[in-house]
Amino acid sequence: MYTRILSRRDLIGRARAHYLGRNHTVRWSALVALSVVVCTSAVLLLPSTTAKTRVAIRVPCEQPAACAFAESLAVDVWSEERAPGLPLDVVVMNDALHRLDAAGVAWQMLVPDIDAVAKAEWDRLHDPAVARPADWFGEYRDFGAISAHLRELAELAPDRASLQAIGGSVEGRPLWALRIRGHAANPKRMLIDGTQHAREWIAAMVTTCVADRLVRGYDRDPAIRAFVDRTDLWVVPVVNPDGYQHSWAGNRYWRKNRRNRIGVDLNRNFSVAWGGAGSSRFERSETYRGEYAFSEPESSALRDLAKREHIALHVDFHAYGQLVLYPWNYTSTPTKDRDRFRAVGDRIASAMFAAHETRYALINGIELYAAAGTMTDWMYGEADAMSFTIELRPKGGSGFVLPPEQIRPTCDEGLAAVLALRSAQPD
Numbered sequence: 001m002y003t004r005i006l007s008r009r010d011l012i013g014r015a016r017a018h019y020l021g022r023n024h025t026v027r028w029s030a031l032v033a034l035s036v037v038v039c040t041s042a043v044l045l046l047p048s049t050t051a052k053t054r055v056a057i058r059v060p061c062e063q064p065a066a067c068a069f070a071e072s073l074a075v076d077v078w079s080e081e082r083a084p085g086l087p088l089d090v091v092v093m094n095d096a097l098h099r100l101d102a103a104g105v106a107w108q109m110l111v112p113d114i115d116a117v118a119k120a121e122w123d124r125l126h127d128p129a130v131a132r133p134a135d136w137f138g139e140y141r142d143f144g145a146i147s148a149h150l151r152e153l154a155e156l157a158p159d160r161a162s163l164q165a166i167g168g169s170v171e172g173r174p175l176w177a178l179r180i181r182g183h184a185a186n187p188k189r190m191l192i193d194g195t196q197h198a199r200e201w202i203a204a205m206v207t208t209c210v211a212d213r214l215v216r217g218y219d220r221d222p223a224i225r226a227f228v229d230r231t232d233l234w235v236v237p238v239v240n241p242d243g244y245q246h247s248w249a250g251n252r253y254w255r256k257n258r259r260n261r262i263g264v265d266l267n268r269n270f271s272v273a274w275g276g277a278g279s280s281r282f283e284r285s286e287t288y289r290g291e292y293a294f295s296e297p298e299s300s301a302l303r304d305l306a307k308r309e310h311i312a313l314h315v316d317f318h319a320y321g322q323l324v325l326y327p328w329n330y331t332s333t334p335t336k337d338r339d340r341f342r343a344v345g346d347r348i349a350s351a352m353f354a355a356h357e358t359r360y361a362l363i364n365g366i367e368l369y370a371a372a373g374t375m376t377d378w379m380y381g382e383a384d385a386m387s388f389t390i391e392l393r394p395k396g397g398s399g400f401v402l403p404p405e406q407i408r409p410t411c412d413e414g415l416a417a418v419l420a421l422r423s424a425q426p427d
């Protein structure tokens, strides 16, 4: 069941996460403030006009101190990429806003009540009175429905598509991969995956939708036929099925997998620069990297697949921010292939723009603050693949809860990116 009011345990967890998980100086005042909320349970029962709400805001980071202060008040950080030119999206309790004002920190409202937005989405998905769209991609789908859809695609074109589990999750769910390939002699080997982070639902839908387009469009679209014939593509829409299902079960903003019910950030669990900056050793942190590199079955399964299949091209789909990124994530030192990454990345961003004139910014890896142990760094550094991270829609807006009408247009952009990456490679 969905719980609108934060439980005492949630708040204790958040206070501890705040205390343990951040890479900045611990702010006891914030911890004390949260503790007051926890101890004053009556606060939780007040009418909504005075109740605590979780607010998502965007803080421009022209002054780093402003963003550091906003982050010190945050109960969650939504920004995946951190760079001097990028704003910081954080979730704070509503009563922290006046502290930002008092400190002269400018902020912009993204979502006034993130739990109300999640509740509205929950109601839409679960209310029997709400009509279900006939279009499968007209609404978000849970892990069971996505698995069934992949199976259907495999049955639809058994000569070109097959479904197999490449491993299992912590809780024993299969990690489904749909393999799509034509009959050319030396196809390029490619992997696309989504939802390392559970709350990024659009990434699961877009990867499933790209697979759907490639399977169904083969006979009528020459560009798709050319792609399928010349490519051996693996599609893993839900890398983190336990976390994904947990986010469907009411904890909408869950990010990590479900190791010990606390979770590991899978995108900090890969071995290139594992343990470095931008990842946390504290298990309550949203960027907890795990006990050791590849401690998690989900990241290990991707590693094994990439090695076994000699994957040469890779896209890791995330949300949100409308960004195209390339290695390195862990260091500001450019890769030896930076010019090539930039040229191909530019083609990807242009192809995505051509679909609906939605702008995706190509971010130069060296502009970013470090994030160690990511999948794209491993795919490039260890598996030798041309590897991109794509942050899908929205740019800011409602954050992770994207209206379902945007699934199809975002899929157009995802497909354009996949085709562009492939067409930038010689056969």
Ligand SMILES: [Zn+2]
Residues within 6 Å of the ligand: 080, 196, 197, 200, 318, 319
């Ligand atoms: Zn992500």
